[in-house]
Amino acid sequence: MTLKTLDGALALLTYFTVRQPTWGVRELAKHSGVHHAVVHRVLATFAANGFLVQDAASGKYSLGLRLFELGQVVRKTFSPAEVVQPVLEKLAAQSGETVFLSWLDGHEGLCVGMVQSQHQLRFSIELGQRFALHAGAHAKAILAFQDDAFRARVLENARQRAQDQPALAAPDPAVIEPQLAEIREQGWAHTRGEAAASVAGLALPLWSRDQTEVVGSLAIAGPQQRLNEESVPRLLEALREASRRLEEVVGFGR
Incomplete structure (x- = not known):
């Protein structure tokens, strides 16, 4: 994965916020301007590594426990x-x-x-x-x-x-x-x-x-x-x- 690809993937992750905690692939693609095939691969990769989870019924993604774990480290550090x-x-x-x-x-x-x-x-x-x-x-x-x-x-x-x-x-x-x-x-x-x-x-x-x-x-x-x-x-x-x-x-x- 190139640094440019990594930068784009991390940018997609920042769309998950308190006000918008879940995203579907096409919904996020439309909002971000990134091709839906790219969004699909990025979200699936994050999900495979525990950074996102996918709801089986809706197909939408939300933040995973791996990010919660890292967040606790940040909280204790800062x-x-x-x-x-x-x-x-x-x-x-x-x-x-x-x-x-x-x-x-x-x-x-x-x-x-x-x-x-x-x-x-x-x-x-x-x-x-x-x-x-x-x-x-x-x-x-x-x-x-x-x-x-x-x-x-x-x-x-x-x-x-x-x-x-x-x-x-x-x-x-x-x-x-x-x-x-x-x-x-x-x-x-x-x-x-x-x-x-x-x-x-x-x-x-x-x-x-x-x-x-x-x-x-x-x-x-x-x-x-x-x-x-x-x-x-x-x-x-x-x-x-x-x-x-x-x-x-x-x-x-x-």
Whole structure:
């Protein structure tokens, strides 16, 4: 298998997400633009090695236990659960809101840790959920500290998605860039109604161990009426305490 073939095969694997966990061969071929015969061979090969499983009734593929096994290795390497989870749980108790930890992965964010609020009215995000970096405090706390070319690529990707999906609003760089500059200056992000209607977010960037790159974020999210301007100073103090603890242990060194 050539490196180009391997690259294409791995690209197909990335289409399996929390929101789209199963794919049929022709369905994935149409979505990815890869010939269905190639998709069939790739998925069958992954299934033969335990990375995918095929449902006997529908013929569709989903992620296999081999990936779950490798995921546990990644989890223990990059975010030791015995340290990270108690930090998230303490922050959720202090804030009363949903708390989640995200990593930068390519030009998107990825939720890798989460504790739900105990309130009936709360913001929800799923572990393993990907998100665009141009909307929401959890996203902008990451995007604000990336270089000019990276930010431009993220906004262009969002603009292209908006063209393909008219229900999405295309981000305006003239509006977003001043917001990101303010986040860089103050060191934290607070947004209202961006990632979801009536939801506010407060987030801090997480830096690499050598303090040269922002590689993730720690965020609190909840209804706007609870996560308002008056609550920010108190929640920022709790966020900073939690982020210092996380930056000591998560495998963000680059």
